[in-house]
Amino acid sequence: MPANPCCAPASATAASNANAGCCGPAKEQSQEQQQQQQPAAVVTAELTAQGVRDTVQQYYGTELKTSDDLKTSACKACTPPPPQIRQLLKELPNEVVEKFYGCGTPLPLGTTGLRVLDLGSGSGRDCYVAARLVGESGFVTGVDMTPEQLDVAVRNLDAYTRDVCKFSKPNMKFVRGEIEYLDKAGIPDASQDIVISNCVINLSPDKPRVLSEVYRVLAAGGEMYFSDVYCDRRLTPEVRNHPVMIGECLGGALYVNDFLRICRKVGFSDPRYLSVDPLTVDDAELAKVAGDAKFYSITFRLFKLPEGELEDGAEDYGHEAIYKGSLPGSLQSYTLDDGSTLLTGVPQRVDANTAAILAGSWLAPHFMVLGDRSNHRGAFPRATPSLDERCAASAAVAAAASGSGGGGGSGCCGPEDNTKAAVGGNGCCGPAEEAPKAAAAAGGCCGPAKEEPKAAAGGGCCGPAKEAPKAAAAAGGCCGPA
Numbered sequence: 001m002p003a004n005p006c007c008a009p010a011s012a013t014a015a016s017n018a019n020a021g022c023c024g025p026a027k028e029q030s031q032e033q034q035q036q037q038q039p040a041a042v043v044t045a046e047l048t049a050q051g052v053r054d055t056v057q058q059y060y061g062t063e064l065k066t067s068d069d070l071k072t073s074a075c076k077a078c079t080p081p082p083p084q085i086r087q088l089l090k091e092l093p094n095e096v097v098e099k100f101y102g103c104g105t106p107l108p109l110g111t112t113g114l115r116v117l118d119l120g121s122g123s124g125r126d127c128y129v130a131a132r133l134v135g136e137s138g139f140v141t142g143v144d145m146t147p148e149q150l151d152v153a154v155r156n157l158d159a160y161t162r163d164v165c166k167f168s169k170p171n172m173k174f175v176r177g178e179i180e181y182l183d184k185a186g187i188p189d190a191s192q193d194i195v196i197s198n199c200v201i202n203l204s205p206d207k208p209r210v211l212s213e214v215y216r217v218l219a220a221g222g223e224m225y226f227s228d229v230y231c232d233r234r235l236t237p238e239v240r241n242h243p244v245m246i247g248e249c250l251g252g253a254l255y256v257n258d259f260l261r262i263c264r265k266v267g268f269s270d271p272r273y274l275s276v277d278p279l280t281v282d283d284a285e286l287a288k289v290a291g292d293a294k295f296y297s298i299t300f301r302l303f304k305l306p307e308g309e310l311e312d313g314a315e316d317y318g319h320e321a322i323y324k325g326s327l328p329g330s331l332q333s334y335t336l337d338d339g340s341t342l343l344t345g346v347p348q349r350v351d352a353n354t355a356a357i358l359a360g361s362w363l364a365p366h367f368m369v370l371g372d373r374s375n376h377r378g379a380f381p382r383a384t385p386s387l388d389e390r391c392a393a394s395a396a397v398a399a400a401a402s403g404s405g406g407g408g409g410s411g412c413c414g415p416e417d418n419t420k421a422a423v424g425g426n427g428c429c430g431p432a433e434e435a436p437k438a439a440a441a442a443g444g445c446c447g448p449a450k451e452e453p454k455a456a457a458g459g460g461c462c463g464p465a466k467e468a469p470k471a472a473a474a475a476g477g478c479c480g481p482a
């Protein structure tokens with residue numbers, strides 16, 4: 001937990017003070033002074049592209065030391081990874097795991113021999129796992145702009161390749177570059193089978209450019225499989241330009257429908273939702289800045305097929321698809337997206353786009369697809385659930401996976417694996433093997449049961465009971481010694 005859970009670290013706080021009325025140390029200003037000086041809402045000028053990059057680099061390069069320093073659940077994975085991935089996560093170098101700031105598990109299984117590119121690879125967690133999944137015949141490239149993050153990924157590479165992967169030479173590399181300019185980072189056209197990314201695109205000042213670069217570097221039949229933060233509405237300038245909101249992957253979150261429009265414009269005609277998790281803004285000051293906006297971590301799948309093969313909607317030509325049961329971790333069935341699960345060996349009616357994806361993408365060896373486009377039968381019925389309905393469906397899938405040994409399903413997130421559990425339904429998370437953590441009855445503050453209970457002092461601020469109680473400054477909901 002950060003030293004001052006309701007405010008940004010020192011340097012970010014200074015920036016926040018200037019822009020959005022965040023909190024400063026209680027000793028420096030009286031509460032009255034703070035109330036006078038902090039307007040309820042400050043509309044700030046749009047940051048330049050370079051301003052966004054500088055903010056992001058400072059946040060991930062120097063502000064954050066480990067994922068424990070994050071102030072929201074935005075940059076932490078929530079849908080539990082499948083057991084195969086959890087096993088691989090246990091074998092990662094500590095330093096790589098500690099600096100994981102992702103919001104999902106964008107690591108498709110069955111990728112042996114494929115070329116994988118990770119946008120905003122950070123300390124390398126997903127690349128390290130992907131390197132095991134693609135094996136010695138595949139290759140993984142990580143691109144990131146923050147030297148401190150790249151250093152962690154690079155300095156653990158040789159020992160991991162030798163001692164854990166037991167490969168004769170590394171099958172991954174890390175490149176310093178900007179994800180809007182993959183050409184300058186040396187990534188050629190049509191050179192990648194899978195592009196992954198974990199909680200990064202929201203941080204880009206030019207998201208359409210990132211998506212069109214991804215479209216360029218993917219080979220036909222390739223896929224972008226990634227997790228990122230989205231919002232249920234277009235954010236105000238105050239949220240968009242707040243340095244800590246940006247750093248925490250919230251300020252740059254796109255209204256999800258605007259994101260889908262960008263996808264279609266650059267050529268990804270039929271974006272698919274795989275899972276949706278709700279995000280919480282626990283920090284009182286940031287929650288105030290966020291207002292009514294609701295944030296979600298979403299894993300999307302964007303397929304690139306030869307021009308004209310994907311339409312912008314689901315059409316019925318009477319296609320059928322049969323899953324062969326051959327993808328790792330998907331013996332009984334395969335989930336293509338949150339609305340399409342195919343049972344092994346059972347012919348299933350699919351729309352023409354799904355038929356094209358299953359017959360023409362990297363998934364093709366695992367499916368038999370029957371039919372052609374000679375006889376159109378009208379629109380193929382496809383549900384369009386709300387984000388909250390998709391969340392409920394994802395939670396149900398996670399719970400089912402948990403029941404079958406999938407683990408997690410509790411809404412608790414952990415960097416190494418997802419064996420963390422919400423104990424006793426109180427919303428507190430901790431490794432199952434540790435002493436259970438408890439929410440102090442009144443305040444919703446969590447701590448190991450054996451420790452002295454922590455207390456929320458009327459303002460949603462948490463701290464050990466024996467310390468001076470912490471108080472939320474009346475106007476701003478900021479926490480600090482009374």
Ligand SMILES: C[S@@+](CC[C@H](N)C(=O)[O-])C[C@H]1O[C@@H](n2cnc3c(N)ncnc32)[C@H](O)[C@@H]1O
Binds near residue numbers: 120149
């Ligand atoms: C939230 S962290 C996620 C890192 C990593 N994907 C993970 O899951 O741990 C965001 C990372 O994206 C990088 N990043 C953000 N914007 C970028 C850009 N425009 N170009 C390259 N890297 C960027 C940052 O340097 C940082 O390492």
